[in-house]
Amino acid sequence: QQQVKQSPQSLIVQKGGISIINCAYENTAFDYFPWYQQFPGKGPALLIAIRPDVSEKKEGRFTISFNKSAKQFSLHIMDSQPGDSATYFCAATYSGTALIFGKGTTLSVSS
Amino acid sequence: DGGITQSPKYLFRKEGQNVTLSCEQNLNHDAMYWYRQDPGQGLRLIYYSQIVNDFQKGDIAEGYSVSREKKESFPLTVTSAQKNPTAFYLCASRRTFATNEKLFFGSGTQLSVL
Numbered sequence: 001q002q003q004v005k006q007s008p009q010s011l012i013v014q015k016g017g018i019s020i021i022n023c024a025y026e027n028t029a030f031d032y033f034p035w036y037q038q039f040p041g042k043g044p045a046l047l048i049a050i051r052p053d054v055s056e057k058k059e060g061r062f063t064i065s066f067n068k069s070a071k072q073f074s075l076h077i078m079d080s081q082p083g084d085s086a087t088y089f090c091a092a093t094y095s096g097t098a099l100i101f102g103k104g105t106t107l108s109v110s111s
Numbered sequence: 112d113g114g115i116t117q118s119p120k121y122l123f124r125k126e127g128q129n130v131t132l133s134c135e136q137n138l139n140h141d142a143m144y145w146y147r148q149d150p151g152q153g154l155r156l157i158y159y160s161q162i163v164n165d166f167q168k169g170d171i172a173e174g175y176s177v178s179r180e181k182k183e184s185f186p187l188t189v190t191s192a193q194k195n196p197t198a199f200y201l202c203a204s205r206r207t208f209a210t211n212e213k214l215f216f217g218s219g220t221q222l223s224v225l
Contacts, residue, residue: 009151032210043115043201043216044154051211089153096161096208098144098169103153 004092006102013109019077021105023090026071030092034099035064035075038087047088048075080109114138117202117217123225124189124196132187132220134202140215142208143185147171148199148219157200160185161208189222197223 005024013019023033034049050057050064050073057064063076077084090102115136124130136143142161146154156169160179174193179185185204189196200220205212 006153034214036214041219043203043218045216046213049211093210096210098156098159099214100156101146101154103151 004090004100004102006090006105008105009103010106011108013077013080013107015080015082015109015111017080017109019080019084019107019109020074021088021090021107022072022074023092023102024070024072025092027092027094028071029094031094032092033064033066033073034091035062036089036091036101038089038104044089077107080107082109082111085109115202115204115215115217117200117220119220120218122220122222124222125225127191129188129190130196130222132189132200132202132222134185134187134217135183136185136202136204136215137183138204138206138215139182140204140206141182142205142212143179144203144214145169145175145177145185145187146201146203148201154201157187 007022035047036044037047038044048059048062050066052068061078066073085108087104087106089104091099093099118133144159145157155171157175158177160166176188202217203214205214
């Protein structure tokens with residue numbers, strides 16, 4: 001119930017392509033869904049977040065799509081660049097509880 | 112600059128030894144967290160504290176202990192009871208424990224067993 005399942009584990013995309021990472025959850029109490037980006041040897045940093053009352057949120061090249069009925073949400077990175085190569089974590093939380101993270105996706109953007 | 116400082120960056124533990132990881136924040140945040148990161152396992156919650164002098168166990172608290180005597184500081188002790196301590200440890204904080212508050216992370220401590 002508390003898990004957030006993330007896929008794929010790793011992803012290779014050509015420069016300029018679209019990167020798509022998916023997450024699924026079971027607990028319908030979750031009401032905040034952030035994505036974090038982590039570079040090697042560093043702590044994760046918030047990339048973008050969404051609440052379940054909207055179906056999509058866009059910030060620059062990064063878009064979250066949210067499907068409440070399917071209990072799924074995804075991160076789309078448009079025009080992927082080598083600098084986007086990092087590990088991405090989806091997460092979920094509710095009512096002030098600690099964030100629960102997915103297992104992460106390692107993205108490599110080839111030039 | 113405001114932020115979260117973790118030290119040391121690298122730490123080695125001998126068998127049977129307790130070690131303490133430091134986490135200091137100058138963001139005036141109420142809530143602080145410790146996560147453990149293993150390759151392919153994501154971030155798993157060890158302990159968290161929503162206010163000074165109070166803390167709660169996370170999903171993998173066995174073999175770890177914490178204290179929160181000051182708002183700025185949330186040290187994590189890895190005890191000898193933790194049989195597999197090798198991991199990347201991340202400290203984080205947020206202004207309050209409200210749901211949509213941004214979580215800030217430190218740069219982590221890599222703990223290895225000698």
